[in-house]
Amino acid sequence: MTKTAENWTAHAFAALAEAGLRKGGARTAVVEALAGHDCAVTALDLDEELRRRRPPVGRASVYRALEQLEQLGLVARIEVCRGTAGYERIDPAGHHHHHAICGDCGQMVPFEDPKLERAIGELAKSVDFEVTSHDVVLRGRCEKCAR
Amino acid sequence: MTKTAENWTAHAFAALAEAGLRKGGARTAVVEALAGHDCAVTALDLDEELRRRRPPVGRASVYRALEQLEQLGLVARIEVCRGTAGYERIDPAGHHHHHAICGDCGQMVPFEDPKLERAIGELAKSVDFEVTSHDVVLRGRCEKCAR
DNA sequence: AATCTAAAAGAGAACAAGTCTCAATATCGT
DNA sequence: ACGATATTGAGACTTGTTCTCTTTTAGATT
Numbered sequence: 001m002t003k004t005a006e007n008w009t010a011h012a013f014a015a016l017a018e019a020g021l022r023k024g025g026a027r028t029a030v031v032e033a034l035a036g037h038d039c040a041v042t043a044l045d046l047d048e049e050l051r052r053r054r055p056p057v058g059r060a061s062v063y064r065a066l067e068q069l070e071q072l073g074l075v076a077r078i079e080v081c082r083g084t085a086g087y088e089r090i091d092p093a094g095h096h097h098h099h100a101i102c103g104d105c106g107q108m109v110p111f112e113d114p115k116l117e118r119a120i121g122e123l124a125k126s127v128d129f130e131v132t133s134h135d136v137v138l139r140g141r142c143e144k145c146a147r
Numbered sequence: 148m149t150k151t152a153e154n155w156t157a158h159a160f161a162a163l164a165e166a167g168l169r170k171g172g173a174r175t176a177v178v179e180a181l182a183g184h185d186c187a188v189t190a191l192d193l194d195e196e197l198r199r200r201r202p203p204v205g206r207a208s209v210y211r212a213l214e215q216l217e218q219l220g221l222v223a224r225i226e227v228c229r230g231t232a233g234y235e236r237i238d239p240a241g242h243h244h245h246h247a248i249c250g251d252c253g254q255m256v257p258f259e260d261p262k263l264e265r266a267i268g269e270l271a272k273s274v275d276f277e278v279t280s281h282d283v284v285l286r287g288r289c290e291k292c293a294r
Numbered sequence: 295a296a297t298c299t300a301a302a303a304g305a306g307a308a309c310a311a312g313t314c315t316c317a318a319t320a321t322c323g324t
Numbered sequence: 325a326c327g328a329t330a331t332t333g334a335g336a337c338t339t340g341t342t343c344t345c346t347t348t349t350a351g352a353t354t
Contacts, residue, residue, distance in 0.1 A: 022350050024302045044340070058304035063341065079226035083311065084340065100276040111274050119266040124285065127258050129247040132287040138271065140279040169321050171331045191311070205333035210312065230311070230340070
């Protein structure tokens with residue numbers, strides 16, 4: 001497991017305990033599974049992955065856990081495509097990236113860009129709105145599909 | 148009807164004809180309905196609006212028309228929230244805006260920002276990806292709900 | 295350790311958005 | 325007017341997500 005994933009896992013369990021939540025098996029499994037993915041996974045992928053566990057985790061629990069983690073600011077939910085959501089860890093250190101999504105093959109390429117973040121940061125101040133998060137999605141075709 | 152909506156309607160019909168598509172009633176109705184909305188509408192809202200027409204337009208036709216219009220670059224599809232898509236006209240002159248979406252009431256506040264567009268434009272060049280469009284969504288709470 | 299209580303979990307039904315199929319209909323070049 | 329082909333609508337279906345309800349479990353309390 002990578003260092004950042006380890007950090008995130010510890011941070012997540014701490015935050016869950018902090019929120020007064022008990023340490024159930026299903027939620028623990030979801031946290032562990034998320035730690036194993038470096039970019040967004042869909043809830044159903046996660047569900048499939050966890051249904052195989054002993055004991056298997058139920059679908060409802062996966063969605064429930066993801067929602068709680070989202071609420072606590074531990075995971076980001078991003079609209080992947082055509083009505084499917086992807087979930088990914090939020091780095092407690094504040095680093096974050098966005099995604100370019102290929103319309104042909106669905107591949108997601110993460111990227112980060114300080115200038116973009118700065119522009120959004122300023123924008124957030126000027127708009128009549130209490131901005132808590134933002135998503136940027138580039139659409140088009142990945143290197144492979146473009147050829 | 149506003150000037151821009153009129154322009155868009157004419158442009159859309161021209162582009163549809165250009166693409167060799169016939170002028171069926173359902174698609175025409177969808178174009179006209181879109182002209183009547185200045186910000187994103189969901190497919191189901193459109194469906195409901197058009198089902199009341201004489202003759203009524205079928206759901207399948209609404210989705211079909213929206214997909215074709217999207218393909219031709221005439222409408223933009225944006226992920227509104229929790230797996231629902233919104234559709235809005237694309238100004239042929241190139242102007243476009245993004246949205247701040249309230250997590251409480253679902254209201255959408257459009258905004259535009261040249262600096263943001265510039266940052267994305269530069270970014271699009273530097274990433275290994277053929278970028279054809281982009282979405283920016285600010286999430287949080289609108290003025291009313293924040294209070 | 296045994297007990298208790300609210301939180302957590304799982305199974306499966308329910309729901310909602312969007313897609314597909316297919317027969318009936320309409321458009322438009324000839 | 326005709327015929328090839330695009331367009332359409334009704335409704336079945338799929339897929340992602342949420343809800344309901346009962347059983348199980350964590351962890352505080354005796």
